[in-house]
Amino acid sequence: MPTSTKYQAVSTTNEAKTKIFIIGLPRTGTTSISVAMLDAGFKVAHTAFTKEAFRLADVISDAPCFSDFKQLDRLFPNSVFIYLDRKLQHWLPSMQRLLNKMAPDLAPKKGSFSPVLKRSFIATFGINNENSLTEEHLTHCYLKHKEQVQEYFKNRDDLLSINISEHDSFYKLCSFLSLPFQDGDVFPHLNQGSSVANWKAYKHKNKVSSFSAGREHRQFFDYT
Numbered sequence: 001m002p003t004s005t006k007y008q009a010v011s012t013t014n015e016a017k018t019k020i021f022i023i024g025l026p027r028t029g030t031t032s033i034s035v036a037m038l039d040a041g042f043k044v045a046h047t048a049f050t051k052e053a054f055r056l057a058d059v060i061s062d063a064p065c066f067s068d069f070k071q072l073d074r075l076f077p078n079s080v081f082i083y084l085d086r087k088l089q090h091w092l093p094s095m096q097r098l099l100n101k102m103a104p105d106l107a108p109k110k111g112s113f114s115p116v117l118k119r120s121f122i123a124t125f126g127i128n129n130e131n132s133l134t135e136e137h138l139t140h141c142y143l144k145h146k147e148q149v150q151e152y153f154k155n156r157d158d159l160l161s162i163n164i165s166e167h168d169s170f171y172k173l174c175s176f177l178s179l180p181f182q183d184g185d186v187f188p189h190l191n192q193g194s195s196v197a198n199w200k201a202y203k204h205k206n207k208v209s210s211f212s213a214g215r216e217h218r219q220f221f222d223y224t
Contacts, residue, residue, distance in 0.1 A: 018076070018078050018079050018080070019054070019057070019058065019059070019060060019072075019076045019079040019080075020037070020042070020058060020059040020060075020079065020080055020081075020082065020177070021059075021060055021061075021065045021069060021072055021076075021079060021080070021081045021082070022034065022059065022060070022061030022062065022065060022081075022082050022084065023065045023066050023069045023081050023082065023083050023084075023149060024061075024066065024082070024083055024084025024085070024086075025066050025084070025091075025095070025124070025142065025145060026062060026063070026066070026095065026098060027086070027091055027094040027095045027098055028084035028085065028086040028091060028164075029084050029086065029164040029165075029187065030046065030061045030062045030084065031046060031061075031198055031199045032164055032187045032188050032189060033061065033082070033084065033164060033173070033187060034046040034059065034061045034062075034199065035188050035199075035202055035204075036170070036173075036187050036188060037058075037059045038202075038204045038206045038207065039204075040179060041206070042058040042059045042206060043056060043057050043058045043059070043206045043207075043208050044057055044058065044059040044060075044061070044206060044207060044208060045057035045059070045060045045061070045207075045208040045209070045210055045212075046061050046062055046199045046207075046210070047061070047062045047063050047064075047117065047210045048060045048064070048065075048208070048210050048212075049064075049114040049116040049117060049210050049211055049218070049220060050210075050211055050212055050213065050214070050217075050218045050219065050220060051214060051216055051219055051220060051221060052212040052213055052214030052215075052216070052218070053208055053209065053210055053211065053212040054076075054221075055212075055214060056208045056212055057208040063116070063117050063120040063121065064116050064117070064119070064120035066120070066124060066145065067119075067120040067121075067123045067124050068120065068223075069081060069149065069152070070152060071221070071223045073152075075221060079158070080158045080159070080160070080176070080177070081153065081158060081159045081160070082159070082160045082161075082162065082173070082176070083146075083149050083159060083160070083161045083162075084161075084162065084163070084164060085146070085161055085162065085163040086163060086165070087163075087165075088139060088142060091142065092135050092138055092139065092142075095138055095142075096133050096135075096138065099121075099125065099127060099132065099133055100133060102121070103127065106118050106121055106122070106127055108122070114210075114211075116220050124141060124145060125138070125141050126141070149161075160172065160173065160176040164187045167186075169187065170185050170186050170187055171185075
């Protein structure tokens with residue numbers, strides 16, 4: 001599936017060029033849509049923790065996009081945003097497994113994950129809370145994030161909300177981005193069940209490293 005004319009010039013040396021931000025929470029299909037965008041010809045970063053990663057990629061998904069969409073909207077004017085919805089009864093156990101696995105590396109001082117990733121997860125899920133893995137807490141986090149997205153993009157036409165498990169979701173994505181669509185085109189089903197690492201295993205020339213280094217080395221944006 002080729003990219004549309006609208007987006008062929010996205011990836012240039014100008015940081016302010018149009019981007020496509022996937023702002024659904026983890027375990028809502030961010031890997032599946034990222035792979036679909038790779039196959040459509042876009043350069044994709046599934047998580048991005050440096051300025052250079054944002055510069056190189058046409059599409060950026062997952063952390064820190066789901067927590068920083070307001071700041072990214074200001075940094076990259078005329079960009080578009082895709083929110084991924086998922087039924088809570090499916091999302092909750094999947095998110096509990098992910099957070100349980102990630103918890104040691106998300107620890108503020110001792111955790112090995114990127115400071116940008118830690119900040120994004122802590123701001124969204126409050127993982128230092130002793131109740132952070134309960135269904136009640138995670139449901140609150142999910143609904144709060146969804147409400148924030150809906151309120152911020154209210155009366156705007158640059159947000160698409162889809163549930164990738166629905167049969168017409170791929171068609172909606174293609175229509176939103178002015179991409180060609182053929183009957184039978186669907187999202188790939190990745191990271192199902194306890195699997196959380198299919199992005200690393202997926203080989204593609206358009207993948208952009210989350211830690212790409214540029215003229216400012218591995219610095220991240222200063223939002224202040």
